[in-house]
Amino acid sequence: MERKSETTGYLIDHMEAKIVNPTTGQVVPLGMKGEILVRGFCVMLEYWSEQAKTEECISKDGWYKTGDIGSLDAYGYCRIDGRIKDMIIRGGENIYPAEIEQFLHTHPKVKEAQVVGVKDSRMGEEVCACIKLVDGQECTAEEIKTFCKGQIAHFKIPRYVLFVNSFPLTVTGKIQKHKLCEEAEKQLKDGK
Template identity: 80%
Template structure:
């Protein structure tokens, strides 16, 4: 018997991590479960491909019977995502503990590089969602001449609530690392989404930079 918590990709048929009903509250709320039988998983440095230490954040790679053979009629994409040794690059950022439980941090393509610091939007978004006035928060990186990128939080407020950028930044102070505190805070009424309802971060970034006059 399995709980409803799980993680995987279409390319991996599709579930690779799954939780147990016997897991404690921390594992149920903070992880996507542990690696399933007969499947291998590892975390690597996305820049070098070197194996990361347990608990260290990096790209999640999967190998096993579940990995697809190839992308249809797209050998270049196949070669990009599946190594000759059979490891599939998920493009997801996460960490794994000694028991095989995985924590998801976000997507590599969404990562913000601010002055050499790697910032994962999902971490900031999760924190902002604890603010009582915030209904939904999406964090993107916007261009900056000095730092390369700066953190921008796009926030949809709870209906009837009012808030200021200063209030959001004050809420973050001393709660998350100073370099992760959004330099820009935009209040929006909607987000650009796909037909399946997934937020399009690339389009949201374009909207944010336009609103900021960049």
């Protein structure tokens, strides 16, 4: 029941999937996170009249780069943890925002949390948590960082914590992480 409820399901017949390290392209062991690649009858041959996009997304041997970060278990069940474009690379460590967001949602004062990478001259990127608090609650950045200590890896603890009233949304209601990142970087620059 856990596999059925906490994964996207298992690989269908006549399809192949593999999980690779996004930077090296090497296959990772079962259970480890990486970029999900699929191959089979449901993968298109190419993008119509867009050779560059085809070469970017589909390998010569037919593997399609989904752009999703996830893992496969020994039974062929797939878990999706986020998008590769949302991945933060901090000092060589790959950090998946969805993992930190899920943890921050366990804080009783947090209504909604979004994690983005902001530019940093020393580390390349730093983790920034943008948090919307439960109505009527007050919280400090230090309180959030203390909540994280000992619970998640030290390099995943947000260096910056910003409290927001709303998130930039698309017309369909999806959070625009790139705009959130721009707003966070502007706010941090203005605050220094």
